[in-house]
Amino acid sequence: MRGTVDGLILRETAVGESDKLLTVLTAEYGRISISAKGVRNIKNKNISLCRLFTYGNFEYYEKNGMRWLAGGSVNDSFFGINSDIEGFALASYAVDIAREITGEGVPAEDILRMTLNTLYAIEKKIRPLEVIKGVYELFAAFSSGFAPDISACRECGARTSETMFLDVMNGSMLCQECMSKRRAFQLSEERTDEYLTASILFPMKPSVAAAVRYVAEASPKRIFSFELKEREDVSDFSRLGEVYLQNHLERGFDTLEFFKTVSAAPDIKG
Numbered sequence: 001m002r003g004t005v006d007g008l009i010l011r012e013t014a015v016g017e018s019d020k021l022l023t024v025l026t027a028e029y030g031r032i033s034i035s036a037k038g039v040r041n042i043k044n045k046n047i048s049l050c051r052l053f054t055y056g057n058f059e060y061y062e063k064n065g066m067r068w069l070a071g072g073s074v075n076d077s078f079f080g081i082n083s084d085i086e087g088f089a090l091a092s093y094a095v096d097i098a099r100e101i102t103g104e105g106v107p108a109e110d111i112l113r114m115t116l117n118t119l120y121a122i123e124k125k126i127r128p129l130e131v132i133k134g135v136y137e138l139f140a141a142f143s144s145g146f147a148p149d150i151s152a153c154r155e156c157g158a159r160t161s162e163t164m165f166l167d168v169m170n171g172s173m174l175c176q177e178c179m180s181k182r183r184a185f186q187l188s189e190e191r192t193d194e195y196l197t198a199s200i201l202f203p204m205k206p207s208v209a210a211a212v213r214y215v216a217e218a219s220p221k222r223i224f225s226f227e228l229k230e231r232e233d234v235s236d237f238s239r240l241g242e243v244y245l246q247n248h249l250e251r252g253f254d255t256l257e258f259f260k261t262v263s264a265a266p267d268i269k270g
């Protein structure tokens, strides 16, 4: 049986002398594997179609329960990503997350669209990379069913306070006053509230809380269109995305460590 599908390459694995096994994210079938013969040979006509981050139209045939590449064309190579190590590291992390949150045979239209928008944002540098990172991490957590209720404090209903606390595992929020009351209660009773001790409570300034709310509600097309003015807010937002996603997926990513390493490196351009 033959078929064609549009998809984004999330991973390429070298096989044998000159072949690749591609992990491809598609809207219709979610994450699929396509075997591509001979595509590491520089004379192969499909060489540019079979690169990491390529969004292409893949023609394949099915044999022995596998998809084999027959041909195809490139829709967007996101080639500019490769010119910048930080952008490359972040894009690698994003496609790792995409691989983690998608399944074989589970349609993934929204995740594909959002991942393409994210690669575009990285390539064109439409926002600081830390902002793009935080947005994608939050999106990934929310679309995996871990959307928090952050409309108001869960205890008293306050919409805002100087610092709001995101209860990461419980997906809810506490205002400063309710947080202080809880702490005072713990101290006066000389006991520890087991529930609160086990929680991860992430302090957020109102500007950061507003950004998280925005990401939760925005369409993929508009999801990067918000402002974080202070440098500190950008770092907090990025850190929050990371903590939130990692605690829900219960795993870390080597590509995230790679991104942090290259982001922290001194800027040799001065």
Ligand SMILES: [Zn+2]
Pocket: 153, 154, 155, 156, 157, 158, 174, 175, 176, 177, 178, 179
């Ligand atoms: Zn409250």
